[in-house]
Amino acid sequence: MFVSRSIALYIVAALFEIGGAWLVWQGVREHRGWIWIGAGVLALGAYGFVATFQPDPHFGRILAAYGGVFVAGSLAWGMVMDGFRPDRWDVLGALICLAGVAVIMYVPRPR
Incomplete structure (x- = not known):
């Protein structure tokens, strides 16, 4: 439950x-104007x-872990919204970042 909730929150x-x-x-x-900017500022606040x-x-x-998700x-956002095509190095870098997220957040630690 901890991991799935955490992942869902990172996605949001x-x-x-x-x-x-x-x-x-x-x-x-x-x-596109101030309405777009204002909506962006509200989303960033959220x-x-x-x-x-x-x-x-x-x-x-x-x-720190969120940095990898970011x-x-x-x-992924660029691919969907702007037609960006990441190259293999972009993909590799993102996978390395996600591995870092997993290590930082989800490796068992002694209590």
Whole structure:
């Protein structure tokens, strides 16, 4: 239950953070306007709350591991939303990051 809840929260966090950043990007760089920017800012704010629901109590561990989720999620977002085609090195880097997430968050530790 711990692992599945944690993974689900990381996915939700990635959707809010990456989606929020993408909305700001669209609003500014693609000239879509303040509504897109405002929606992005709200999504980024929501991301900040999602991390607090992680079952692990250590802020540093949660955010360090989230960095790997962010890397892989950003590549996936780019593929879906912008037609980005990652090369094998992008994929390898994302897999290494996700392995880091697994080590940081889910390796059993003595209590």
